[in-house]
Amino acid sequence: MHRFANPAQFNRLADKILPWAIAITVITLVVGLYYALFASPEDYQQGSSVRMMYVHVPAAWMAMFVYGVLAVSGFVALVWKHPLALISGKAAAPIGAVFTLLALITGSLWGKPMWGTYWEWDGRMTSVLVLFFFYLGYMALWQGIEDEDKAGKATSILALVGVVNLPIIKFSVEWWNTLHQPASVMRLDGPTIHTDMLIPLLTLAVAYKAYFVVVFLWRMKLEINERKISALAQAANVKVHHYGG
Amino acid sequence: MTAAVKSTGVFWAVVRRDIKLAWSQGGTGTMALSFFLIAVSLFPFGVGPEPQMLARIAAGVIWVVALLACLLSLDRLFQADFEDGSLDDLALSPIGMMGIAAAKTLAHWISTVLPLVVMAPLLAMLMQLPNEGYLLLVISLLIGTPALSLFGAIGAALTVSVRRGGVLMSLLVLPLYIPTLIFGVGAVDAVILSADPTPHLALLGAVTLVGIVVSPFATAAALRLSLE
Numbered sequence: 472m473h474r475f476a477n478p479a480q481f482n483r484l485a486d487k488i489l490p491w492a493i494a495i496t497v498i499t500l501v502v503g504l505y506y507a508l509f510a511s512p513e514d515y516q517q518g519s520s521v522r523m524m525y526v527h528v529p530a531a532w533m534a535m536f537v538y539g540v541l542a543v544s545g546f547v548a549l550v551w552k553h554p555l556a557l558i559s560g561k562a563a564a565p566i567g568a569v570f571t572l573l574a575l576i577t578g579s580l581w582g583k584p585m586w587g588t589y590w591e592w593d594g595r596m597t598s599v600l601v602l603f604f605f606y607l608g609y610m611a612l613w614q615g616i617e618d619e620d621k622a623g624k625a626t627s628i629l630a631l632v633g634v635v636n637l638p639i640i641k642f643s644v645e646w647w648n649t650l651h652q653p654a655s656v657m658r659l660d661g662p663t664i665h666t667d668m669l670i671p672l673l674t675l676a677v678a679y680k681a682y683f684v685v686v687f688l689w690r691m692k693l694e695i696n697e698r699k700i701s702a703l704a705q706a707a708n709v710k711v712h713h714y715g716g
Numbered sequence: 717m718t719a720a721v722k723s724t725g726v727f728w729a730v731v732r733r734d735i736k737l738a739w740s741q742g743g744t745g746t747m748a749l750s751f752f753l754i755a756v757s758l759f760p761f762g763v764g765p766e767p768q769m770l771a772r773i774a775a776g777v778i779w780v781v782a783l784l785a786c787l788l789s790l791d792r793l794f795q796a797d798f799e800d801g802s803l804d805d806l807a808l809s810p811i812g813m814m815g816i817a818a819a820k821t822l823a824h825w826i827s828t829v830l831p832l833v834v835m836a837p838l839l840a841m842l843m844q845l846p847n848e849g850y851l852l853l854v855i856s857l858l859i860g861t862p863a864l865s866l867f868g869a870i871g872a873a874l875t876v877s878v879r880r881g882g883v884l885m886s887l888l889v890l891p892l893y894i895p896t897l898i899f900g901v902g903a904v905d906a907v908i909l910s911a912d913p914t915p916h917l918a919l920l921g922a923v924t925l926v927g928i929v930v931s932p933f934a935t936a937a938a939l940r941l942s943l944e
Binding site for chain 2: 549601602604605607608611612615616621624625628629631632633635636639
């Protein structure tokens with residue numbers, strides 16, 4: 472586990488993964504978008520606006536997946552004090568927030584033609600909004616505490632406490648039986664949507680995941696390099712001061 | 717044996733001390749209670765005084781304002797002790813940081829939140845809450861408000877070393893309050909619409925129980941962090 476605690480080792484591994492992740496992102500995005508926007512059938516009720524689904528649903532999945540990343544890295548950071556886990560939440564949070572916002576915006580645009588309203592206080596929409604607030608709070612806490620090490624630990628605690636909200640989002644469509652449709656892909660008895668729609672949906676889901684990996688690794692590397700630079704600068708300052716005095 | 721006796725003694729001493737402080741001059745007890753009273757009475761001005769309208773929103777308004785009053789008082793939960801260094805002393809007590817966190821959270825609930833619950837029926841009357849809702853309002857507040865203190869304590873502990881951490885704390889704590897709010901208001905609304913409120917109360921109790929399990933751990937960990 473601590474093999475990758477060495478930043479140089481992590482950087483090497485990241486550099487190996489990155490080209491593959493970028494390639495997968497581009498290929499699945501292009502193929503997925505082509506099928507989603509042109510080659511897939513229209514819905515018999517929703518017509519072409521069903522295509523909103525291909526952007527919206529994977530974004531909503533990512534919103535929750537990235538929260539999982541925050542929670543897992545928080546757990547690893549607190550239990551094993553793994554130095555990379557301490558910063559992986561910081562790297563992931565803004566990406567998660569953007570996916571959450573994307574899910575909210577596309578959902579709202581999809582809601583207007585389908586339900587006749589941009590916003591409805593139904594269980595799923597509201598709980599995703601809460602998730603968005605949570606990302607904001609998480610990022611604000613990272614910024615609020617100056618000491619990076621302390622900030623990492625504090626946000627880890629927050630991420631773990633916030634897990635309380637995840638089941639509420641997952642079950643919101645069952646508990647509040649309102650506008651939002653119940654789960655149709657992630658079901659124990661198999662998906663209930665047609666294969667022609669399922670394939671572009673899953674392709675785009677892979678594209679979103681691969682995109683996340685790319686940006687996540689970039690941000691991790693950036694964070695590590697920034698810390699290296701500030702550590703070097705600090706050391707240099709001390710030396711300059713020392714010789715000058 | 718004596719150690720155990722001593723520990724409980726310390727626990728209750730901290731609880732008593734914090735309750736006394738909350739109600740002494742400049743404490744948060746009176747402040748939260750006045751805020752509760754004033755903020756609820758703003759609603760008839762804001763939405764209009766029609767009894768049907770007020771009756772419909774009464775439970776929600778009282779729950780939301782109780783939640784905000786609680787938030788207002790949480791700001792100082794650990795701050796004074798952190799600033800003057802008594803938190804370092806308390807951390808060395810025989811009950812440990814987790815005991816201190818639990819004691820201070822309990823004291824917060826007794827001194828600041830319980831008075832809100834006692835006051836709630838009076839405000840419910842001002843807000844024209846239907847008669848069948850009174851009992852459930854008090855029961856739901858009694859079951860649900862400990863969760864407000866418990867989750868709030870985590871947020872207060874996380875932001876204790878942050879300058880002007882109050883706003884940041886609201887950002888952290890409010891998302892955690894939403895389940896409590898939903899089930900609390902749901903229980904009162906259910907009984908007004910002559911439905912069964914027990915599922916709501918059970919879920920409300922579940923949230924509070926999760927808080928009891930999680931909060932002392934997380935609060936103590938966050939406090940230890942700020943003392944490092």
